[in-house]
Amino acid sequence: MSNINDEHKIQLIVTGGTIDSFYDTDQCTTVCHDETAIPDFLAKFANITADEYELFEACMKDSREISNEDIQEVSNAIINSKSSRHIVTHGTFTLFESARTLMAMLPDNHGQVIVFTGAMWPLVGFSPNDAGFNLGSAFVAARLATPGVYIAFNGKLYLPTDQEGLH
Template sequence: MYPTHSTSAQKVHLITTGGTIDSYYDIDACTVFPLSESPIPAYLKKYIRLDDNKLQHTPICCKDSREIDEHDLSSIYQSILTNDSRAHVITHGTFTVFDSARKLKAMLGDNNRHTVVFTGAMWPLEGFSLNDAAFNLGASIMAAKCSAPGVYVVFFGEVYDVEAMESLHA
């Protein structure tokens, strides 16, 4: 049975903030650094066939999640409120994803009509032929289109309650 509150034609609002999913791996430094522009919209158009009729992209920043601040969260909040979609996917770094999700949940309040899904990856979307990024994006898009209004974190094929966990780095 298909959900009655969602359709396949529903537009998804993608909000990018950086994190590993939007980074490149620097071999010399042995770490990742955020890209200046997200590769995710082009990836979704090419491989998932989410064109401009099905996807709207709002770049907020390209930061390590430990650098996400109140201004960035306010920009995410305003972007959600001013967008006509009810399905939102936010890419975010893994270190503070639950903290940001809880803060956004509080900002949206008890009468939230939006489905907001935070996701990210342990490996960058580009540069690794096998990674969790593409899987997490697909799972997040599906969760945003099919879940009840609320704020969630999606990783590893699981939908997490934002109050239930502190970190993915247990």
């Protein structure tokens, strides 16, 4: 697709998390990239080009470090975007909590489709992994869902209020 109107683009908001990390052997854990690796992945492996989405990098943090101010920045990005469809990449530790916090910040009739997603393994450097599948699921959900806040993970679509979460 070329020359997509801004209102039909999906706003991609990145916040870090494992999905956008690399494995640091010195620390024996994943560490967020300095800049998101997602656009490169989308172009190379999903045939989703930069004219199909609007990128907003809110932060690059482990989700345990995400603050209410970070979620407020996500909220502001959504409100100020011409798009009505949004994907938020996020770490899994506080994914549901951040989705609920965002829901509370938005007016009840916001008219936006907001899909959070993340991964248990980094998008780059681990194969096979769940990251590409979850990101693809988020794009499908963002394109097809009715207005609301959702979490796309492992081929399922959750509500932020789901008690079982990803377990």
